[in-house]
Amino acid sequence: MNRKLTMTAVTAVVALSASAGSAIAGADQNASVAGSKTISVRDDYFGPRSITVSKGPTLRFVWGGRRPHNVVGPGANIRIRVRGSASVKARSGTYVCTIHRGMKLSVRVR
Ligand SMILES: [Cu+2]
Numbered sequence: 879m880n881r882k883l884t885m886t887a888v889t890a891v892v893a894l895s896a897s898a899g900s901a902i903a904g905a906d907q908n909a910s911v912a913g914s915k916t917i918s919v920r921d922d923y924f925g926p927r928s929i930t931v932s933k934g935p936t937l938r939f940v941w942g943g944r945r946p947h948n949v950v951g952p953g954a955n956i957r958i959r960v961r962g963s964a965s966v967k968a969r970s971g972t973y974v975c976t977i978h979r980g981m982k983l984s985v986r987v988r
Pocket of ligand 1: 922946947948975976977978981
């Protein structure tokens with residue numbers, strides 16, 4: 879009896895954190911979080927293709943296409959994926975998807 883109650887409680891907590899996680903991800907896609915710049919990872923380009931930021935922010939890459947892409951650049955080595963997001967600290971330089979030639983994001987941190 880006690881054991882069954884405990885299991886129910888654990889299941890409820892897992893379900894709660896799962897829905898909280900997706901709520902946060904949904905919010906991030908619509909509004910840019912302070913200190914973070916959202917970059918869309920599409921088929922086959924980054925949106926925007928270039929960006930200038932003041933020192934400090936993170937680049938939040940959000941996958942939105944149908945094909946797999948990775949992100950390799952200064953301080954970034956994000957493995958191939960199809961959906962989801964990943965953040966890295968913004969640094970000046972060129973970020974690329976190594977799978978698709980010409981898929982580049984130019985970042986300038988001033
Ligand atoms: Cu790609």
